[in-house]
Every structure is written in C-alpha cells, then in structure tokens.
Amino acid sequence: MTANNITDGKVQALPIKPLKTHAGEAGRRSSITSFDDMLKAQGRTKSTKTSAVKHLDYSADTSKLDRTGSSRTTSSASGTSTGQSQKTNRTVSTGSTSTKRTTSASSMKTTPYDSYFKKAAKKYGVSESLLKAIAKAESNFNERDVSSSGAMGVMQLMPDTARGLGVEDPFDPEQNIMGGAKCIASKLKEYNGDVKLALAAYNAGSGTVRRVGGIPSQCRSYIKKVLSYQKAFETAKKV
Numbered sequence: 290m291t292a293n294n295i296t297d298g299k300v301q302a303l304p305i306k307p308l309k310t311h312a313g314e315a316g317r318r319s320s321i322t323s324f325d326d327m328l329k330a331q332g333r334t335k336s337t338k339t340s341a342v343k344h345l346d347y348s349a350d351t352s353k354l355d356r357t358g359s360s361r362t363t364s365s366a367s368g369t370s371t372g373q374s375q376k377t378n379r380t381v382s383t384g385s386t387s388t389k390r391t392t393s394a395s396s397m398k399t400t401p402y403d404s405y406f407k408k409a410a411k412k413y414g415v416s417e418s419l420l421k422a423i424a425k426a427e428s429n430f431n432e433r434d435v436s437s438s439g440a441m442g443v444m445q446l447m448p449d450t451a452r453g454l455g456v457e458d459p460f461d462p463e464q465n466i467m468g469g470a471k472c473i474a475s476k477l478k479e480y481n482g483d484v485k486l487a488l489a490a491y492n493a494g495s496g497t498v499r500r501v502g503g504i505p506s507q508c509r510s511y512i513k514k515v516l517s518y519q520k521a522f523e524t525a526k527k528v
Contacts, residue, residue, distance in 0.1 A: 397518075397525035401430050402443065405463045409470035415477065418526070419484070420470055422518035423491070426511065427469075432462040444469025488512045 400406065400421055410417035427445040428434035440447050442465035451459045454468035476487035479495065489508040490498045497505050504512065 397521045402462050405466045409467050413470045413474035415474050418519045418522040421522050422515045425518045426515045485512050
C-alpha cells in the first residue's frame with residue numbers, strides 16, 4: 290500500500306487482480322479455492338454416482354417383480370360352453386389368497402367336490418377323471434371364479450349356457466358341476482366320443498369347431514392341459 294492509495298485518511302480500492310489459473314487459458318477463473326475444496330467436490334460426485342447406481346438396481350428389481358406376476362388377471366385358454374366365444378383372460382376371485390395349480394399325487398388324490406364329480410359322472414356317463422380335469426383347468430376348483438367374459442363357477446359356464454343346462458345358481462358347486470358334466474356329455478355325443486373335439490367345443494363352442502373343420506389352434510394348449518390333468522388324476526387314484 291502506498292500513499293497514493295490514501296485520500297483524506299481513507300484507504301481507497303486497491304488494484305488487485307483476481308487469481309487466475311490454467312496459464313494457457315487467460316481469463317478463466319478457478320472455482321476451487323483450495324486442495325480441500327477439490328477433494329470435497331470429488332467426494333460429492335462419487336456419492337452422487339453411487340446413489341444413482343443403487344436407484345437403478347432397485348428399479349431393475351421391481352420391474353422383475355412386475356414381470357413375474359403380482360397381477361390378479363392372467364392369460365388362460367380356459368373354456369366357454371356351447372356357442373360362446375373363447376375366453377382369453379381370467380380374473381380369479383379368490384379373496385386374499387391365491388390358488389396354485391399343482392399336480393403332485395397327493396394334491397390329485399382328492400378334490401373339494403369329489404362327491405359331486407362322482408354323482409355327475411354316473412348320471413351323464415362321463416369319466417370322473419375327465420370332469421375333474423376340466424374343472425382344474427377351468428377354475429382350479431374355485432366355485433367363485435369369474436372370467437373376464439363372464440364364465441362362472443367350477444366348470445366356467447357362460448350365463449346363457451348355464452340357463453340352458455338348467456343351472457339356477459352357477460356359483461353353487463353341485464349345480465355347476467352337474468351342468469358342466471351335462472355339457473361335455475353332449476359334446477362327446479356330438480363328436481362320436483372324440484375327447485379332443487369335445488373339449489375344443491367345450492372350450493370355444495361347437496360353432497367354432499365346425500367353422501374351422503377341426504380343433505381350433507387356440508384350443509390346443511387347453512386340450513393338452515386337460516388331458517394331462519386327467520392322466521394325473523387317474524395315476525393318483527392308483528397310488
């Protein structure tokens with residue numbers, strides 16, 4: 290400081306230029322005032338990157354959970370009855386618990402409605418194991434099951450079909466099973482005992498089977514499932 294910087298006893302502004310860095314780039318000022326500040330800045334950057342990675346990992350996990358099926362609506366090739374179009378989606382009304390379709394020998398030995406299946410099989414001359422297999426494929430023996438297209442109960446009868454079969458309460462398991470047995474019995478008669486064609490007609494309607502001249506492609510997985518269940522029921526009965 291010199292006398293030139295003092296006027297009337299007051300210190301005037303000093304001509305001090307700001308510190309410049311990066312010698313090759315004149316006029317560019319450093320925003321970091323010390324080595325400690327530089328370390329702190331690097332630490333913040335590293336922390337932000339770590340947080341972002343954790344967030345991405347969490348998002349990936351939740352998307353996997355979504356894909357594995359927490360949804361209550363699932364695709365199914367479950368069937369309709371006479372003259373009705375095929376159901377493609379099913380909403381299962383199982384309350385707070387979900388049912389699993391298992392085929393172990395112990396799970397196939399008995400069903401909740403064995404007496405009804407036995408009665409229906411005897412009355413309509415249909416294999417008891419076939420009736421059980423249809424019920425398992427259709428609703429997994431859930432008497433409150435309702436599909437997105439309106440099919441109801443253990444054997445998944447459409448409202449018009451249920452009325453035509455004399456079923457007054459589709460959610461009554463005995464009435465529903467008796468109605469389903471009557472329906473598949475008529476299909477077996479219609480197709481001269483051909484189980485696959487009868488199942489296709491139960492699933493997609495006789496009109497669809499006639500129109501395509503055989504088993505519709507969308508019914509193949511359904512038929513395979515029913516026949517697999519039928520075999521499992523028959524095997525379990527022998528154990």
